[in-house]
Structure formats: C-alpha cells, structure tokens
Amino acid sequence: MKITQPRLANTLHENTDIQTALEKNDEDLTEYSFKSLRIEGLRKNNLSVQSCVFTNCSFGTCSIRKSQFSDVVFKNCDLSNVDLTGCGFHRVEFTGCKLMGANMADGIFNHITFEECRGEYMNLSMSKMRYIQFTRSNLQGAGIEGCQLMNVSFDACNLMEAEFYRTPLKGIDLSNSEISGIRITNLTNNELRGSSVSSLQAQELVRMLGVEVKG
Template sequence: MKLTQPRIAKKLHNEVDIYTALAKNEEDLIEYEFKSQKIESLSKNNLSIQSCIFTNCSFIECKINKSQFSDVIFHNCDLSNINLNGCGFHRIEFIDCKLTGTNFSECIFNHTLFQGCLGEYSNFTTSKLTNVNLTHCKLRGASMENCQLNHVAFGNCNLMEAEFYRTSLKGIDFSDSEIPGIHVTALNSSELRGATVTSIQALELARMLGINIKD
C-alpha cells in the first residue's frame, strides 16, 4: 500500500533540547530535529508537533495526550510504556522503534508507517487506523480491540496472541504474518469474515474452535 510520506521542512532547528523548544514555542513543536535525547517525565496535553524528526531518542514515563503529530519521523526511538492516549497521527513514520506497552488507545492514524518496530503488548484499543502499513513488526500480545481498520496492511508481522475483539478484519491479509493464538470475540462471529489467511493458518484457527483435524 502506498502511503503519503511525511512532509519534512528542508531546514530544521536542531540545537536545542525538547524542553527548551517547548518553552520557547508555547508548547508547539514545528520544524525541529532532536537527536539522542533522553525525554523524561514529560506530561503535556494538546501539543502540536509538526515537521519534526526524532532520532535515537528515549521517552521515559511520558504522558502526551490528545496531541496532534503531523509529518513526523521517529527513527530508532524508545517510546515503550508511554501514554499517547487520544492523539492524532498524520503522515508519520515509526522506523525501528521500541513500542513495547505503548498506549495508543483512542488514537487516529492516517498514512502511518510502522517498520521494524518492537510493539509487544502495545495498546491500540478504540483507535481508528486508515492507510496504515505495519511491516516486519513484533506485535505479540498487542491489543487492537474495538478498532476501525481501513486500508491497513500487515506484512511479515508477529501477531501471536494479539487481541482483535470487536474489530472487523475484513480485507486484512494475514498470509505472511504469524497469527497463532490471536484472540477474537468468537471464531463464528463476523470479525474474521473477509480476512485472508493461508491454509495452514486456517487449520490453526480451526483448532481454536476445538476441531480435531486428521491429515
């Protein structure tokens, strides 16, 4: 699936830490580049972060809720266990990031790429994902409960034990991903209707029904 890439300004401010930038710009971050910064205990609501690049940055015990991220790249960043509840992500790239336990609940994702990310037990509950690619990501135990998935592609992802309760998987292709132990409300519900799986994956899903299969 072709996504619209982040629109990054040619010249970015790159000589300040994020706390100074936030104080200087009244809590808006526009056209900044942050490298190898340790961002700790940042608690902000309603931020506007536009045309920024974060490289090798660590976010520790941060809460950035109900904020808007537009045209932003996160490269090799650690956002594990931080709270991003209710945020909007538009033309965003997460490349080789750690997203273990990250709270993306009630978020809106549009033209967003997750590539090579470690997102075990990340939480996307009640989020809306439109034009989103997740490729070569480890999402074991991730929660996508009660989500809206529109033009979402999983490529070579580990989705073992991921939760898709009350989420329609129509049009989702799992054929090159690992899905043993995925959770849906019920296998005879409409959630899996229209999803694409391999014959082997179909057998795994059948075993979840308690069906004994003879070779």
C-alpha cells in the same frame, strides 16, 4: 496501497533540548530535529508536533495525551510505556522503534508506517486507522480491540496473542504473519470474515473451534 510520507521542511532546527523548544514556542514543536535525547517525565496535553524528526531518542515515563503529530519521523526511538492516549497521527513514520506497552488507545491514525518496530503489548484499542502499514514488526499481545481499520496491512508481523475483539478484519491479508493464539470474540463472529489467511493458519483457526484436523 500508497502511504503518503511525512512532509518535512527543507531545514529543521537542530541541537535543541525539547524542554527549551517547548518553552520557546508556547508548547508547540514545529520544524525541529532532535537527536539522541533522553526525554524524562514529560507530561503535556494538547501538544502540536509538526514537521519534526526524532532520532535515537528515548521517552521515559512520559505522558503526551490528546496531542497532534503531523509529518513526523521517529527513527530508532524508545517510546515504551509512553501514554499517547487520544492522539492524532497524520503522515508519521516509526522505524526501528520500541513501543512495548505504549498506550495509543482512542487515537486517529492516517498514513502511518511501522517498520521493524517492537510493539509487544502496545494498546491501539478504540482507534480509527486509515492507510496503515505494519512491516516486520512484533505486535505480540497488542490490544487492537474495537478498532476501525481501512486499508491496513500487516506484512511479516508477529501477531501472536494479539487481541482483535470487535475489530473487523475484512480485506486484510494475514497470510504471511504469525497469528498463533490470536484473540477474537469467537470464530462464529465477524472479526475474521473476509480476511486472508494461509492454509496452515486456517488449520490453526479450525483448532480454535475444537475440531481436530487429520491428514
């Protein structure tokens, strides 16, 4: 699976406070590089963020709903508990980011990578996800309910107690991820039909049916 990388401008505006940039550009952010910023209490809807890089930035008590992020890189950023409901993400990279409790429900995700991220209890429910790569990321207890997944990969991820209710996993390889306590409607439903698991994971899933595996 080939993920299209963000298409960044050759030159980005630097050393700018995000509030100043928003005021200057009618609340649109295009071609900026933000570094080591503490962004506190930002509450904006319908933002357009294009060709931007955020490095070592933290977002405290922020709400950025129904916004569009295109060709954006988040590196070592803290977006924990940020409200990103209803946002569109296109060609976006999250590397080494904290996303614990982030609300990204009802989103549209196209060509996205999450690499070595902490996303415990993040909410991705009711989202449409195409060409997504999760790599070595902690998604324990994450809400991935009612999602449409197409070309989505989980590589060496922690999916313990993640909620996949009403999310078909056909064609998805879970064999090298931790899926203990994974939450699905039930094993007789269709969530896991067509997915790939390891032999040890299969035994774990059989136990969910109340069957004792001997030998």
